[in-house]
Amino acid sequence: MSRYFTKTQQVLGINERNIKYIKPSNNKRAIRVADNKLLTKRILVEKSIPIAKTFAIARNRNELINFNWDDLPKSFVLKPNRGTAGDGVMILYGKIKKKKEFDPFVWVKADKTRMNVSLLQEHTLNILDGQYSKGQLPDSAIFEERLKLLRIFKPYSYRGVPDIRVIVYNSIPVMAELRLPTKESDGRSNLHLGGIGVGIDMATGTTTSAVHHGKIIKYLPDTKLPLSGIKIPEWRNILELAIECQHASKVGFLGVDIGMDREKGPVVLELNARPGLSIQLANLSPLGVRLEKARGLKVKSVKQAIRLAQDLFGGAIEEELEELSGRRIIGIKEPIEIIDNKGEKHKTTAKIDTGAYRTSICSSLAKELGLIETVKYKKVRSSLGKEGRSIIDLSFILDKRTVSTEAFIADRQELKFDIIVGRKDLKKFLVDPSKNILLKE
Amino acid sequence: MTSIVQYMTTHGVPELSLVFFLVIPIAATVITFARQILGVKSFGLYIPLITTLAFLSIGIKYGVFLFVITVVIGSILRFFLRKTHLLYLPRTALTLITITICVYILFAFAIYFGETNFIQISVFPVLLLIILSEKFIATQIRLGNKKATIITIETLILSIVSYYLITWPFLQNIVLAYPLITIVLLIVINVWFGKWEGLRLTEYFRFDKVIKRTKLPKK
Incomplete structure (x- = not known):
């Protein structure tokens, strides 16, 4: 129950938005500028920000x-x-x-x-x-x-030009949504008029989930096109524009509406000093926690702000990409160098066993390398039945990556490999069974 | 405290007047609570308040009846007046005139059916209700029929709840007995509302999916 309440605290409600963010960050003059489109345009043009x-x-x-x-x-x-x-x-x-x-x-x-x-x-x-x-x-x-419609958006928007709403706080873009016009919204993209709000991953500019009339949807209502995976062009430019708008207008908690023109590129349509909260539904992500993170940060440049936004608020898609990049790909059998008690490397072949949790080394090999100091003791159920096993500190090198860990000592005399490497130690690797098939055991 | 009340009553101020003076702060606080804590929309603060006062004057039965009538007539009228392509303000004035005529007719019917109670109701609150219907029509134009209807129903419910709260003898007695404490309490409560940052009740429902999807930070 308390977990539920902690979760709800991360969602931004109207009360919190008004008291904690709008009131302190948006002074009257700034709000007046944002509310008046002509004034907004004048201020943006002064700073060379493209407008309609x-x-x-x-x-x-x-x-x-x-x-x-x-x-x-x-x-x-x-x-x-x-x-x-x-x-x-x-x-x-x-x-x-x-x-x-x-x-x-x-x-x-x-x-x-x-x-x-x-x-x-x-x-x-x-x-x-x-x-x-x-x-x-x-x-x-x-x-x-x-604005002239971009070809990429044509299948998604009904007779109108979609725009992108970016919420900027403390010079950092915290959340964004793509707003698609529908038949009922008469070509306008505003959500409460019937537009569709599609959440955008801050890191990659790719869409994630969507909301229509307050309900979460995955597909476009009439054509059943999936709404996730749309890549917004010129994403960095859009984020840059949004940040510049905040600097120009001095609205501390700001919603920027940016339209995409086929020829001109991103164009600022209007500024909103009281951005709505349904952007949270479009992204299926609470705004409160993002604003908290952005609050204490010191932002020195636009480029840094964009990087912060991408690192801090890049969502599900970014996580997958980060995990894929920077991992070494190894096979089921892999040459391994085990470091003995004198610091010397001992070469052998390891079996990469994703079915095992912990790395296991043959007791005879361990003795040979002088790795006899038991650190812990654990009861284990294995393919050999229930047994108690000693655990030692172990360091080895797989595909140029050093892994320091704790490994079981087991009697592996009868088994093919001296050492099997378990899941616990494979975090820096990806296992490809088609690799190293011809490696000698 | 009670001495001020006694002072007033002994000098001719009717007790009911004093109660109703304090009634406005209470009704206002109830409406504020409904908006800030529960998330009930309604047409702001004044309209439910005035509606409640109208109900207090003409009774809840006729009050709700007239409220609904003015709103319905206003909606039907809007549908027809749209075709005439008149400007906004004159259109609204026409709507008000038509509603007034309908209320006249209503009175005629009341005489015919012998509803003497109805005929004798104070006219001023009726005028207020007619004027308030303009806001409903304006909202219809802005947000569409469905949303406008929902907000209107919420306003009506709010006014009814305030009405019953205010006419509750228990509350009336307390208010008369401790007027100063009541006012101080109301001030404190409203200041607290003004600083409260929590989610409104309706927001728990609105953002239900977001809450479920939220990951708690790892420690």
Whole structure:
């Protein structure tokens, strides 16, 4: 029961997020910048951080009346300047040229509904009237470029461009998720609008698990494509961008939304001073413990921050890779050098026995090498029946790796090999039965 | 303590008024508890509070009835008004006007069926409920029907619970007897809520899979 509670303490809840992270790390000015997309863009551009291009801004009714709709490109995104969580964002995909004179241009949304100028005006007016802004205060409307979809994401996102949310704390990226737009989210990637959140391994930029409507999923709902194993391109660049955004905006606990454009590469879409918690579901990993780890660290450079993120928070995939690399591959029979009591090396052949736990050396060989000092005594059940065995300190070299361990002394006179090496001592190795088959015993 | 209460009552302040003064802090604390500790969403602090007050004034039976009616009418209206492509604020005003007309009709029906109790309810709380329905419609537009409905139900339950808590004679007596202690206690409790970093009850369910998957650090 107490284990359960220790585990729950690692999960970040809203209370802890607000009290421990948002309040102390995000000052009012920084939050104001993050909440205002136009301000955000200005600050990011100053630091040469790539952003989505703004085609036009409508700040009030006057500007809307005089607005030149013809100048707008084929596709664009209309968003409220101070909207949150994708509210009020309308994505227009293409222009259809109509035959009628007085309504020459019609744009199409993700759900194929057509938007003519008057409908767009209506939506823009709603934005200006503050329908989507905090406290219903008057707002500005931004006409922004629509990013071009990367081919790698095409099968996964429904008529929209997925983005990547990275949470940065103390200059270290701690967790990330890929957000995929779906049919119901109308091309937008926000999770609570129906988007899919896919967790990303911080070390490799490969996706792991996913969440949709608060439920863990493994496959894309309609096409049954697996959602794990997607490799995000330019992963290091994305992490670098996220860290730079934190430095530029001075929001200490920050969620950065980065979109990928086919031509421009990673582009910062917006900053979030109150990032949501469902990223934990997407990664199936608690955020609290990662933030704790990141908290006390001193970060000196962007490169160091990325390395820290990859080392500390690289997950399951990274573990497998680390274990594979740096291991020597040996066969079932392997030349071994046993070190005797004078420090001299004695060559023989060992049987690599993954079925045995502890290394076992023949008593006669041990006597010969002067390794007679029993350190411990253990009762053991073996293929020879139950017996008590002495344990000695033993050092040997396998495939250029030195292993210092404790080994059983057993009567191996009748057996083929003087020494068998057990699992306990094979941690630095991988056993390949097809190797060394022709080795003499 | 009791002397202040006695001072007021002897000088003409009705006892019930004093109880209700203290009722607001209690209701507010209950709603805060529900949000911070349990994770019950509801429409913030004011709306459940005002709804509770409306219930206190017109009684829980009519209160819940009117609450549901205004919400339902508002939803139906929103569906139709969407097609008219009117702007947001005028649309909301129209909704309020329509709900008011419906309440008028309701009163007419009440006269017809002889529900004299209904006709005599104080009108001000009814107005409050009508105005509150705007928030529900706004949320419907923002989060969709399903989520808006869930939050509305949570708000309603919260208001009902607060109502029964406040009208509980036992609590009323304690509050009248120890007003100062009650207020101090409420302050302490709310300060504690303000610093509490634990997981909300709903979060235990929401992050269940994450908790199960968590590996404890090796020592």
